Amino acid sequence: MKPDRNPENIEKRMEQMVSKLKSHEFRITPQRLAVLRVLAASDGHPSVEGIYEEVRKEFPTTSIATIYKTVNLLKQIDEVLEIAFPDGSNRYDGNKPFPHPHIICVRCKRIVHPDLESLEAIMDSAAEKTGFEILSHRLDFFGICNDCRETELEINSRRRDMHNTP
Numbered sequence: 001m002k003p004d005r006n007p008e009n010i011e012k013r014m015e016q017m018v019s020k021l022k023s024h025e026f027r028i029t030p031q032r033l034a035v036l037r038v039l040a041a042s043d044g045h046p047s048v049e050g051i052y053e054e055v056r057k058e059f060p061t062t063s064i065a066t067i068y069k070t071v072n073l074l075k076q077i078d079e080v081l082e083i084a085f086p087d088g089s090n091r092y093d094g095n096k097p098f099p100h101p102h103i104i105c106v107r108c109k110r111i112v113h114p115d116l117e118s119l120e121a122i123m124d125s126a127a128e129k130t131g132f133e134i135l136s137h138r139l140d141f142f143g144i145c146n147d148c149r150e151t152e153l154e155i156n157s158r159r160r161d162m163h164n165t166p
Contacts, residue, residue, distance in 0.1 A: 013040040013095060017079045024077055031055060031062050035070040039094025045083055045102075045111045047091050083111060083140070099137050105145035107152075114141070 017036045018028055026032075034055040038046060046054075052067045071092060074080040081093040083102060091111060101119060103112050119139065127134045144152070 010037075010040045017074065017094070020077050020079050021073070026073060031059050031066050032070050034058050034062075035067060035074075036094070039074070039080060039092065042094060045091035045093050047089055051092070085109070099139075101139040101141070103141045103143065105148055106142050107144055107148035110145050110147075 014033075014036050017040065018033070021028060021032070035051055038051045038054045048064065048067050048071055051071065052062070052064045055062050055067060071080060074092075074094070074097075075082055079094070079097050081097045081099070083091045083093065083104070085091070089109065091109070096113070101114055101116050103114050104110070116139075123134050123137060126132070
């Protein structure tokens, strides 16, 4: 399910993040606002490098360290969700900064949100069966998206054609 990217919703999300930063007495700099804007307006899950490229369009002298610091600050106050990858190419969700499931393509790293209404029932059942109080969760499915599968099929088909040509 895609977040609604209309201007009012982007502005509302920006206000939420700014309010939380202010409540923790963090400065609101123009560069920090630009990072928030990228995260609020994104319908994807940008990397720090992707955020950096967008912010540099408006603030060419911004350093990538500024982006890392701002993203880490937002993680500390629970205003961005980090989706970690073993190779360090982490991605960030600024629209749904709470635990929720993802389906991730292992080829292109595309990330989508499945609509799993039964997730809460699974958490309740796990808590009941184990006696745990569940504080958080992470549920990620890894696979190959349709676009990558089609590309792979085309490549394999070309290879077969090349080997079968006299």
